[in-house]
Every structure is written in structure tokens, then in C-alpha cells.
Amino acid sequence: MSDVAEKTYNDFTLPPSVVSKVDVSRMVTEVERVDNEMTAAAVRNNNDSMEVAVPVLSQQLTDFLGQNDLKLDNGKLRSDLITQLRILKDKVPIIHMTFAVTADPTSLQELAQWVRANIEPKAVIAVGLQPALVAGVYLRTPNHIHDLSLRGILKGQHDLLVNELGALRGSK
């Protein structure tokens, strides 16, 4: 396992279980809590923090630590990790995705994985719900909008439908 001091937020990779910016914020809070608990335990035991047992962690944080080869058993390492995670939380790129139905976690993880593999490695997803889309996704990147929903497709075919109706009236 390497030291956190050797890694910056730019070197981190996000696991599929970390989907949104809220998940990143939650990881920051959890690492802060773990750091406080371990520091307090070390002071109470009058021992070196290296020997204090690490508390039980969430699945997201465990995945993140495992994927980035990180450990929390050293106070300085934890402090550096907290700093880098805070920077990551502020700078993480966000892609807004609006669906017609409620998004399940598995699908979101799959989508996050695809986005990180094909678009941006550290991107997170902000999820929205709009039933009028019927199906597909309404996607918004920092500067563009991509309407990949069924409603958007039908809207593009509106003039064609009007022409068909006009032709029908003309034939009558």
C-alpha cells in the first residue's frame, strides 16, 4: 500500500459504487469521523495511532480505499486524505442525467462506470426525474444539452406528422 502523501486528488479513481457528488461528500464526512474516533482512541490509550484499530467503514469508502490502495491507520495519512478528498469534492466534474423513471442504484453504477471509462475518469452523475420524457435520458454536460429521450425523438418528427395530416386532409 502506498502513502496518501504520494497521491493527490487527481490520482484518485472513483469506484462504481460512488455515483454522485453526494457520495463523495459522504466519504469526506466518514473519513473525518473515522479520523476523530481514531485520534481520540489513541489519546485515551496513550498509544501510537498506528496501533489503533480502524472502525467499520461503509461499502463506498471501502471500495474507494481498496481501488486507490489507501489505508487509514496513520493520523497524517488520514489528514492528507481528508484534504485531497475535499479538493476532489469541489472539483469533481458533474454530468446531469434526467430519466423518465426512478433510477435504480445498479443501473446508475453501470452508467457511472461507462461515463468514467469513456468520457471522464472522475466524473459523477447528478440524477433527475422527468416522467414526460417517456423513455431515454436527458443529459446535460457543462456546456451542452443532449436530449436522448423518446419525447425529443418524437418532437423532431413533429413536422413530418403535420405534413402527413395535411396530406390526409388534401386527399379527403
Added chain:
Amino acid sequence: MKVFEDEKNFFDEDFRAELREHARKYFEKTIEENAAAFKKELDSAVAEVTTDLKTHSIQQLDGAITEIKGELREYSVKKLDERFVEYGKEMKDAQNSALESINHTATDLQEQYKQLSETLKKSIADQESTFNNVAKENSDRIATMKDSQDAALDLLNKSAQALQEQYQQLRTMLQKNIVDQENMILSAFEDNMAQIVEHYLLGALGDQFDLKAQLPSIIKQLEENKQAMSDDMKL
């Protein structure tokens, strides 16, 4: 002597006391009888005297009243005569004064009547003059109004003719607008019908697929737009 003594013994002190008592009672009885007789006679005498006195008093009083009545009647008649004379004199004076006042008032009334008559005549003359002036003014106004009416009538005739022409123009324009509106409504209907068909399709297809079912299609579309998204994220 013995008889004398027996007599002396017979008329002793007790016997004498008894005689005195007997005498006293007899005397009292006699006195009471006399007193009763006297009282009876006195009462009778008093009643008789009272009757006589009453009769006498009544006679005297009647005489006095008759005399006083005569004197009073004479006095009253005398006084009344005097009063009648005074009242007659005063009434005559009052009548004279009233007659004089009535005569004076009648004279004043005649003068006032004369003044009022003159004022009325003057007022009637003024009114007649004013009426003549007003009638003349009204006649002039009526003539002016008649001229105005003729001008207005002429103007109305011209306006009616202009309105008729405008009506014809509006009718033509309205017919053209109706045709345009009909075409516009038909176009709107077709447009709305397209929206209705779209809405129907959206409603019919909505909630048919969950995200897991859509995922392959979404990833396919993302693949098609991957380059654009990647470029945008790198900006």
C-alpha cells in the same frame, strides 16, 4: 204627774228623733213633689216662651228682610241705571272711535289699491315688452336651428353614403378574413392533432420500461454522442 211623766216618757228622745226623721222625710217628699211640679210648669213655660219668641223673631226678621229687600232693590236699580248710563256713554265713544279708525283704514286701503294697480299695470307692460323680445329671439334661434338641421341632414346623408361604401369594403374584407381564418384554424387543428397524437403516444408508452430495460438503449445513444460529450467535458 204620773201621766205627765208617762207622757214625758212617751215623748222621749228616741221618739222625737223618729218624729224628726219622719218630718224630714215628709218635708223632702213635699219639696221633691213641689220641685217636680215646678220643673214641669217651668218647662212648659219655657216651651211656650220659646215658641212665642220664635214666632216673634220670625215676624221681626221677615219684616226686616222685606224692608232690606226693598231698600236693596232701590239701591241696585239706582246703581244699575248709573252704570248703564256710563256704559252707554263709553260705548258710544268707542263706536265713534272705531268708525273713525275704519274710515281711516278704508282711505289707506284705497290708496294702496291705487298704488298696486299702477304697479301691476307697469309690470304687465314690462312683461309684455320682455315677452316680445324673447319671442323675437326664439324666432331667430329657431330659424338658425332649422338651418343647422338642414346642414346636419345633408351631412348625415353623405355619411350614410360613405358608410354604405365602407360596409361594402368591410364585407369584402370580412369574407377574405373568414377564408384566411378557416385556413388558419385548419392548420392549427392539424398542428394540435399532431400534438394529440404525440401526447397519446407518450401516454401509451410512459411507464412501460424501467431504467434497467432502457439501459442498453441509453448506453447506445451515449456511445453515439460520446465524442461530443468528451469534448465538452475537456473544455
